[in-house]
Amino acid sequence: MIGLEDAKGFQIKLMLNRADFALAVDLQLPTQGVTVLFGPSGSGKTTILRCVAGLEKAAGHIVVAGQTWQDTRTHIHLPTWQRDLGYVFQEASLFEHLSVEKNLQFGVKRVRKPEAARALAQAIELLGIEHLLKRSPASLSGGERQRVAIARALAMQPKLLLLDEPLASLDQVRREEILPWLERLHADLKIPVLYVTHSMHELTRLADHVVLLNQGSVKLQGPIQSVLADPTFAALVGGEAGAILQGQVAAHDETYHLTRIDLVANETAAGQLWMRQQLLPLKTRVRVHVHANDVSLSLLEPVGTSIQNRMRGVIESITPDMHPANRIVTVNCDGQLVLARVTARALDELGLEAGAVVWCQIKSVALAGR
Numbered sequence: 001m002i003g004l005e006d007a008k009g010f011q012i013k014l015m016l017n018r019a020d021f022a023l024a025v026d027l028q029l030p031t032q033g034v035t036v037l038f039g040p041s042g043s044g045k046t047t048i049l050r051c052v053a054g055l056e057k058a059a060g061h062i063v064v065a066g067q068t069w070q071d072t073r074t075h076i077h078l079p080t081w082q083r084d085l086g087y088v089f090q091e092a093s094l095f096e097h098l099s100v101e102k103n104l105q106f107g108v109k110r111v112r113k114p115e116a117a118r119a120l121a122q123a124i125e126l127l128g129i130e131h132l133l134k135r136s137p138a139s140l141s142g143g144e145r146q147r148v149a150i151a152r153a154l155a156m157q158p159k160l161l162l163l164d165e166p167l168a169s170l171d172q173v174r175r176e177e178i179l180p181w182l183e184r185l186h187a188d189l190k191i192p193v194l195y196v197t198h199s200m201h202e203l204t205r206l207a208d209h210v211v212l213l214n215q216g217s218v219k220l221q222g223p224i225q226s227v228l229a230d231p232t233f234a235a236l237v238g239g240e241a242g243a244i245l246q247g248q249v250a251a252h253d254e255t256y257h258l259t260r261i262d263l264v265a266n267e268t269a270a271g272q273l274w275m276r277q278q279l280l281p282l283k284t285r286v287r288v289h290v291h292a293n294d295v296s297l298s299l300l301e302p303v304g305t306s307i308q309n310r311m312r313g314v315i316e317s318i319t320p321d322m323h324p325a326n327r328i329v330t331v332n333c334d335g336q337l338v339l340a341r342v343t344a345r346a347l348d349e350l351g352l353e354a355g356a357v358v359w360c361q362i363k364s365v366a367l368a369g370r
């Protein structure tokens with residue numbers, strides 16, 4: 001039987017003990033948008049997805065869109081086929097003897113839901129695969145195959161979409177090709193997506209919410225901006241650490257091939273950044289990942305420097321980094337948190353501590369958009 005709980009609930013509580021691995025997670029997740037399960041190899045990301053899909057058994061309960069898929073206390077454990085989900089793996093498993101169109105129709109016919117034709121058309125549009133419909137899977141590139149696999153899962157109008165490292169088998173060029181299509185998922189989809197990756201690039205581009213796992217337990221979770229600005233996370237991910245700033249495309253400088261991003265925090269203007277030119281229309285909303293290693297601090301407003309971007313802010317915290325020489329400094333610039341990785345000696349020499357006013361200098365070439 002399918003039980004009804006909170007109509008919007010999305011909860012995953014799982015406990016599992018293997019000889020050399022224990023999983024214990026208790027997650028209350030957003031009912032819309034992309035939640036990325038992030039963490040080192042062996043931290044339990046795929047195990048969670050498999051349990052949610054009913055492919056593996058753990059104790060606990062799973063509630064999706066108000067439906068109880070599993071509850072150990074009441075002995076509910078729906079088989080996979082009764083769980084209304086789409087699952088896309090590293091390698092897209094398409095039927096090789098069927099055309100792309102027939103592959104898409106196969107899933108839709110199986111679930112027999114109302115408005116199937118509309119859902120199929122929307123999935124084709126969302127993933128941009130109209131021109132591939134008559135092709136055979138063997139003739140598709142890896143990125144195209146994954147887009148078809150995701151469209152097929154979406155056309156079935158699932159209550160939850162599970163994506164397990166969908167870009168891992170693709171080369172860098174193909175990954176970049178497919179990322180913009182995946183970015184549309186959080187804007188256009190009304191269902192939750194659970195996305196597994198080790199890639200910081202995919203995390204910063206796609207996540208709305210992040211769950212950081214380590215050895216089967218949750219180390220940190222929350223909205224992408226707050227998790228990335230958390231010094232614990234920064235220390236853990238080393239050289240890839242950095243804050244995400246939100247803004248919109250404000251101007252293009254054609255002479256120098258640069259784009260100006262006007263930053264926005266809590267709906268108010270929060271400074272601006274120049275970055276290498278982005279081929280995006282004015283007013284496009286973007287997120288910018290500013291690496292902590294590319295931010296330096298100054299007590300005075302910098303002049304006579306090649307560094308293009310400077311933001312004035314107040315130091316919120318100074319915390320230890322992985323290496324004892326360094327500190328992670330969190331600076332609040334008009335509501336946007338910026339992280340800087342600087343040496344403890346430099347901090348002492350400048351006499352910097354929490355509450356101090358500083359200028360963050362950010363190399364514009366270091367910025368990566370969206």
Ligand SMILES: Nc1ncnc2c1ncn2[C@@H]1O[C@H](COP(=O)(O)OP(=O)(O)OP(=O)(O)O)[C@@H](O)[C@H]1O
Pocket residue numbers: 018020021039040041042043044045046047048198
């Ligand atoms: N079928 C299985 N039987 C026994 N142990 C398993 C099984 N599948 C995974 N494990 C172990 O469980 C732990 C978690 O694995 P899991 O695949 O969930 O991690 P992960 O975070 O997804 O890793 P990766 O990023 O490398 O895919 C690992 O120690 C792994 O060796």
